[in-house]
Amino acid sequence: MKLTFYGACKTVTGSCYLIETEDTKLLIDCGMYQGPKELKERNYGDFLFNPAEIDYVVLTHAHIDHSGLLPKLMKKGFKGPIITTKATMDLCSIMLPDSGHIQELEIERKNRKLLRAGKHILEPIYDHLDASKVMLQFKGLDYELVTELSPTVSIRLRDAGHILGSAIVEMWIKQDGKKIKLVFSGDLGNYNQPIVKDPTNIDDADYLIMESTYGNRIHENLGDKKEILLKVIEETFERGGNLIIPAFAVERTQDILYYLGILEQEGRLPDCDIYIDSPLAISASEIFKTSVQYYDEETKKAYEASGQSPIILKKLKMARTQEESMRLNEVKGRTIIISASGMCEAGRIKHHLKHNLWRPESSVLFVGFQAEGTLGRQIIEGQKTVKIHGEEIAVKAKIYNVEGFSAHADQPALLKWVGSFKKLPRKVFLVHGEIEGIERLKGLLEKNLSLDVIVPDWQQSFELAAEKQVSTPKKLTDRDLELLYNTVINKLNQVYKSEIEKSDLELLYDKLKNIEKAI
Known part of the structure; x- marks a missing residue:
């Protein structure tokens, strides 16, 4: 059995791993690359395998860096099922068409410049129609259900606690009369987060393929995010500015609404206007409202007691149309604008940054990971000017970066999750992280748990075999x-x-x- 790494190697985007058994070829995730230009270029090239030969895709969750190239995979010949949770299927039904629409707009803007320069125009990787079409191949499974995909492969999805419907994948592969167990962590959530449950503990694995996004970081202020948010709001309004929050449309936007809702219920939320300016985030919030079965116990009890969704606010307004979004550019103060994309790479957030970054009275609050090379990363690293839509914009607004809001497990949480295994894996492959974080986590796993840790390179393959059976003598009392x-x-x-x-x-x-x- 062979495992090949086609994405998220020493970077946090483009997750894609190929499993080949004697009778089955399947992908875990098929994500889009984000960040530096050299990574984004991989989205446009040919797949390094034949999509028509892939029997299944198993999708860990809906984020675009895990699901974003599925429409392209279909266009290039993949005809098999896409196995995931039902909540992920619901979220992908809005996220993938939105991704296609964003690519159409970006290509249209680039092609105007290319035509003026007399150069060849570009085509989008896929459009919103391709994205809608690929949804016909999705198959939603419940958590905890063992499903046989072929005579050699069975899987089970477990709650990863990252976003609604996110999954850890347990996979059993029959080879030479023995079973090999692989576990793909997907993206793991932090413990004690609002709305979603904690990551599921796993009993055992022969091989663990594990994310390492925050392998070198500890989230600060995990317990008082509500108070931090209130402080940022009050400081911004005292200066007379707007608060701009770049937030992933799925999970992060809903987390922010959850804390704002508590402040409103407590009567401590300052008088202001709150806007969600992202059609995708609005649609995702509608899915959250009806997905009570995925809530953690605390959120579920609060919902049952009040009969009201935990992300509903009296002050909340929706900017659904482009015209409504553009009107927000004229707002000068006491307004909170939550907009996507979370790394400021595309979408309406770029317009709000363009109209607020240069204003010392305004604030920008980052509440999620900013990958290397993204506009968000440039801002939090202190660049004095950034380029937005071809224009140099001065960065004079107050910049806040609160990692405690992140839906990713930090270093202690990652170590806690691996340490919860009843039988530790024979080998651990670290993926979905930048090299500094990967190396730090690798050292701790080797030192604290005596694990054999591998950091795979892009396109690197490994032959995986069943563990040799060695008789163990009875432990003497x-x-x-x-x-x-x-x-x-x-x-x-x-x-x-x-x-x-x-x-x-x-x-x-x-x-x-x-x-x-x-x-």
Whole structure:
């Protein structure tokens, strides 16, 4: 059985892993690359495998860096099922067409420049119609259900606690009369997050393919995110500015609404207007409202007690149309605008940054991971000017970066999750992280848990085999050792006092060998 890494190698985007057994080829995720130009270029090239030969895709969750190239996979010949949770299927039904629409707009803008320069125009990787079409191949499964995909492959999806419907994939592969168990962590969530459940503990694995996004970081202020948010709002409004929050449309937007809702219920939310300016985030919020079965116990009880969704606010307004979004560019203060994309790479957030970054009275609050090379990363790293839609914009607004809002497990949470395995994996492959985070986590896993850790390169393949069966001697109890000790002493006394029988010596030798094995 072969495992090949076609994405998320020493970077946090483009997740894609190919499993090849004697009768099945399947992908875990088929994500889009984001960030630096050299990574984005991979989205436009040919797949490094034949999509028509892939039997299944197993999708861990809906984020575009995990699902974003599925329409392209279909266009290039993939005709098999896409296996995922029902919530992920619902979210992809809005996220993939939105991704296609964004690509159409971006290509249209680029092509205007290319035509003026007399150059060849570009085509989008896929459009919104391709994205809608691929949804016909989705198949939603419940958590905890063991499903046989082929005579050699069975899977089970477990809750990853990252976003609504996110999954850890347990996979059992039959080979040479034995079973090999692989576990793909997907993206793991932090413990004690709002709305979603904690990541599921896994009993065992032969091979673990694990994310490492925050492998070198500890989220600060995990317990008082509501108070941090209130402080940022109050400081911004005191200066007379707007608060711009770049937020992923799925999960992060809903988390922010959850905390704003609590502040509103407590009567502590300052008088202001709150806008969600993202059609995708609005649609995702509608899915969240009806997905009560995925809530954690605390959120579910609050919902049952009040009969109201935890992300509903009286002050909340929706900017659905382009015209409504553009009107927000004229707002000068006491307004909170939550908009996508979360890394500021595309979408309406770029317009809001363009109209607010240069204003010292305004604030920008980052609440999620910013990949290397993204506009968001440039801003949090302190660049004095950034380029938005070809125009240089001064960065004078107050910049806040609160990692405690992240839906990704931090370093202690990652170590806690691996440490919860009842039987540790034989090998761990670290993916979905930048090199500094990967190396730090690798060192801790090797030191603290004595694990064999591998950091795969892009396109690198590994042959995976079943563990050789080695008979394990019975573990001796303290009573067993005491009896053996007494036997040895008695026999040694006999050697010095009288003749010892050959059979006694043989028996003593066997017992001593058992002690040696036990030790």
